Amino acid sequence: MARWREFLPQVPAYALARNGVGREHGAVSRLSGAIRFGVLTPEELVGEAVRAHGFVRVEKWVQELCWRDYWQSWLRVRPGVWTAWRRRVRRLEMVGDAGMLARAEAVAAGRSGVAVMDGFARELRETGYLHNHARMWWAAFWVHAEQLPWELGAAFFFRELRDADPASNTLSWRWVAGLQTPGKHYLARRRNLEQWCAPELIADDAGLERLEGESAAGVAEDAVKDLERVALPDDLTAWDGDAGRMGIWMHPDDCCLERSPLAGAKPVAVAACFPVPCGEMYGLSALRVAAVRTVLDDGLGRAAEHFGCGVERLEAEEVAGALREWAVRERLDVVAAMRPATGPVADALPAIGRELEAAGVRLRFLQRPWKAALQGYATAGFFPFWKRASGWLAGGAAGLLTEC
Ligand SMILES: Cc1cc2nc3c(=O)[nH]c(=O)nc-3n(C[C@H](O)[C@H](O)[C@H](O)COP(=O)(O)OP(=O)(O)OC[C@H]3O[C@@H](n4cnc5c(N)ncnc54)[C@H](O)[C@@H]3O)c2cc1C
Structure with missing residues (x-):
């Protein structure tokens, strides 16, 4: 604020x-x-x-x-693009060429030899933030100058950015690589950096010549099935007062329940869950994990004040099981949540749905009218x-x- x-x-x-x-x-x-x-x-x-x-x-x-x-x-509507990215990252990390993986690690560590890009890599690791223009240049440098797989660059950003967002990150990387808007890609040009960077950022011009006359790397097209559109569920945009004891599950895609379509609901309990293995699965940086814990605690604090009920943050090895235990302990009939965006939270929904159903608890989603x-x-x-x-x-x- x-x-x-x-x-x-x-x-x-x-x-x-x-x-x-x-x-x-x-x-x-x-x-x-x-x-x-x-x-x-x-x-x-x-x-x-x-x-x-x-x-x-x-x-x-x-x-x-x-x-x-x-x-x-x-x-x-195209969640297959997200799952294909995750699959490809795992595959590259497991069986990718050793030379390519070593180079990717060096560039991400800020040891590419292009001073300005290495400065951006260090800034990202140290602060969890990069300016949009720097994100564009750095991603273009990775894909077109270094000719490294865009998927691994996106994975590096996803681990380090405090604002890491599955859609903005994955699709911006695809756009830089020339996959998002076919025929269009983004190149980092020396002239452009000299125009927009503060002089101190490019005072050390080591390696800048590599950004002259750069041409686009040929990035392979997606398999068509990944671009297939799915139908969207028909979520509520206002809470309908569903009968029974109600609890709200808050997740990192929407930490503002008191100013959401759930604001008028009367929950007996609110829980947020930090999935411990998710941090490990994606190799999230300490800054990133701390950011998620901070926003969950902040959201729970505001929810406690607004709803006047008990709130808790569950630290769990497995979200679905933890939510089921919580729902049973609170004797809930229904759990409501804001609809998560495509990404790690939504990936857990099938398991969460199964666990709650097995405990006889209904799971209902709402969408912000915006x-x-x-x-x-x-x-x-x-x-x-x-x-x-x-x-x-x-x-x-x-x-x-x-x-x-
Ligand atoms: C390769 C690459 C990866 C990116 N990864 C992420 C990411 O993981 N998470 C993320 O939030 N943004 C991402 N962006 C988008 C953008 O760079 C950031 O949202 C922006 O830099 C955040 O800084 P700000 O809040 O100062 O933005 P401002 O310039 O002040 O913009 C205001 C707000 O608008 C939104 N916004 C601005 N630019 C974009 C954009 N290009 N795409 C989507 N939303 C935008 C953000 O919510 C931002 O906070 C990425 C961009 C690129 C090129």
Whole structure:
């Protein structure tokens, strides 16, 4: 909230200033770590920005904010792209060429020999954050200059970024590699870095010549089955007061229950679960694991105040079993949750559904009306999406804009 209050007066300047990369990142919001976990929601940030400045003056920032919803909507109907990425990472890590794996490790450790890129790799490891432009350059360097598999680069970001988001990360890497928008890829060019980097970032120009005249690496196309679209479940956008003892399961995809469609519910208990093995399975950095624990505790604290019921954070080897034990202990008839986005939380849903069903507990999901509306506009590429979404937003977003 403190960062948002500081950034709000600057939102109109964002469109012109956002591409510059320095050490402080003052021209961008640095709010992704909060937005990704739903600690701050787009509907309240957009609401306050529009109220303070009017839609037209903040449109660029709002458009960037909506990229996350667009990417999540895209991946939600094509979850095979997420599972294919995970499969491929495991395979490369197990049977990938030893020379390639050693080079990937060196580049990720900041030992590529291109000083500016090595600085970005160190910044990412030390802070868990990188500016968007630096993410683009670094990913392009990995894929096109180093010719390393994009999947391993995305896995490195996924481990280290405090805002790591399955959709924004996987699909941005695919975009840089030229897979997301066929025929289009992104290259890191020396001229571009010299234009947008603060002088101190490129004072050491070692290796910069490698970014001159670079051409795109030929990245293999996806197997068609991974791009197949799935039908979406029909989630509630408001709680219907389902009878019986109700508990809420809070997860890292939405840590803001008190400002969600569940706000009016009367739970007897709220639980959040940190899946211990998930941290190990993805090799998450200590910073990343701490960030997830922090947002879960923060969300539980606000939920306790709002709902006035018992809350607990379950540290479990296995989420499904832990939720079942909790539901049985609390004698619940129904567990409600916000619908998770495609990613590690959603991957656990089949097991969670089975465990709760075996205990005679119903599991029900809700979707934020904001997400449901934007999902409806995300039927093709980003620009058709934005044409429809920006019209909706400029017209007041059907009364959904709120404040923090
Ligand atoms: C290779 C690559 C990997 C990325 N991985 C992630 C990731 O794992 N998690 C993540 O949150 N973002 C990711 N992004 C998108 C973007 O870089 C970050 O959201 C942004 O840099 C976060 O910084 P900020 O909060 O200061 O952004 P600002 O510039 O202030 O933007 C405001 C908000 O808009 C959203 N946003 C901005 N740009 C994008 C974008 N290109 N795509 C999606 N949402 C955007 C974020 O919620 C961000 O907090 C990735 C981009 C690239 C090129």
